[in-house]
Amino acid sequence: MSGPLHNLRIIELGHVIAGPLSAALLSDFGADVIKVEAPNRTDMMRDLGPKAKDGVGVWWKTLGRNKQTLGLDWKSDEGRGILRKLVEGADVLVENFRPGVLERAAIGPEILHGWNPDLVILRVSGYGQDGPMRDVPAFGRAAEAMSGLAHLTGFTDGPPMHPGFPAADSTTGLMGALGIMIALLAREQGTARGQVVDLAVFEALLRLMDYPVPALTGADHSPRRNGLRQPMDFAPGGMFRTSDGVWLTVSAGSAETAQRLLRAVGGDALADDPRFATLAEMSHHMTVVFDAINDFVTQHTLAEVETEFARHDAVASRVLSVEDITTNAQIRHRGDIVSVEGEPTKVIGPVPHLSATPGALRWLGRAPGADTRSILCELGFDDKQITALYEAGIIGLDGTRNTP
Incomplete structure (x- = not known):
């Protein structure tokens, strides 16, 4: 069950949804993902939303699936040295900070490619790494507004509406995974070594929305939100x-x-x-x-x-409710809702279904720093060095959220 991507190592510096989902999607098919969190400031998705009976956030359980967790202050000199060792042996680095954060920490693409010229870097940001809106803060809803999705959702005489899930962040995660695989293929073919995948959160939805732009520019037709009907109403x-309320x-x-x-x-x-x-x-x-x-x-x-x-x-x-989804015969037959032994929380399984090399759920999101010791040992650190790094606040160990 190693998966077709088992030789792929991804360093994830991302947080929240967009970047981490890209890594999670690839982890389903065997990619070795190391999620890096500051020892004193872990990913907010651990605490956001409802908690399972074991006290762990259910959103984290699925976004952190199949990932090793490393507590590391990569902005410190010693932490930066550890990050360099990781990057030197990695294939991909994922980050979704504001533009300039990596550069200010002296680990921008030029530095990273100096450490590893073959590294593929996925950079997710609100509006991209350049342009007049580069430094404007953004969240998923802002991206849904900019893409046109909100404008086309809702009733004609009502306000624009957001969908019932984080559409912008989720589609960005999917598009980010696609971008990584395209860049890796280019590397394998010798077309390019490591390259930067620059992805703005609004762009994934913009690409998937697609048809409004050619409708306007090619047919002089501007789609409008249309309540329970299609915005362009081109098919019934x-x-x-129903009369019984379904x-x-x-x-x-x-x-x-x-x-x-x-x-x-x-x-x-x-x-x-x-x-x-x-x-x-x-x-x-x-x-x-x-x-x-x-x-x-x-x-x-x-x-x-x-x-x-x-x-x-x-x-x-x-129209299925969440309760309906979890009991639907077709979804059950496809094996689309899965979990791991001893874990009552279930999540959506790997998609798509591959006939010879299917994806697999190996574990759900782990505690902060759960794999720090084993990762550092792999990099050549001994127990004494690891203890010293922990006491200095450079690393987090075994589920702890420590401060120096």
Whole structure:
């Protein structure tokens, strides 16, 4: 169960979500991740949000999964020397501080590449390492606003809205992992040695949003938030509630599937209406389509809707709560919710599913400095040196949060 990335060592100087998630995603497939935290100031995700029965933050349990933890004051001279030893044997370094933090600590990319020319450096920041907004502080919600996501979420006559999860930070983590793998491939191919992956938090969402920009620049169409319907309303669908109170999302992505959907909710008369012959024509009459779907769904129970939609091979999906997710038969069959022996807290398992080299959950987030001793021993430090470093406040050991 070493995983396809077992030869990959990542040094994580990140905190909160975006940078650490990039490392966590790769750790699922075997990457050896060493998370570095200051001995007297650990990652806030350890304490943010609800706690499990053992007192450990559940968010930390999953963001810290499969990672070794090293308590190290890397801004001190001695700590910087230890960090150098780590970097010299690493493949990747992940950081998501404000631009300039590493440079002020004398460990910017030029220094890091002096220590290890092959090092891939993922730098995550609010607005990127350059540009007029470089030094502006930002969090995920600011990125969701800048990407256009908030503008397109909500009702037409209501305020813009944020989604129900940290979309900007999470998609940045995913894009960061992609950037790391692309840079490593370039290194392997001899195209480039170590390089810097410069990723602004708003950019991942901006890339995934994608279509509003060509819609505006190519078709002179500016999407607007549209409540329970698609912002551009190019295909029938939306969110509807059955007569027994169950929310469903209904969708069709082609002319053929749209016809099946219309036949399910309105019979042949609706499906064969010339106004709905193509998606292009249908888009001009989407309010009629939406109202027809709404009338049908609201007047029937979930079982009745599912039966009629199945008969016409149309798509209506029940909106699952977290409780529903944890008991869903398909999710259970796919093995998408997992844990480790002796740990009641469950997390989402490795994604995607690989046929020959699947990912694995080895452990959940460990205590601060839990692996400091073993990591330093690997670097050549003996017990006496480790004790001295601990007493000087340079390192944290075995779950402690010490100060010099």
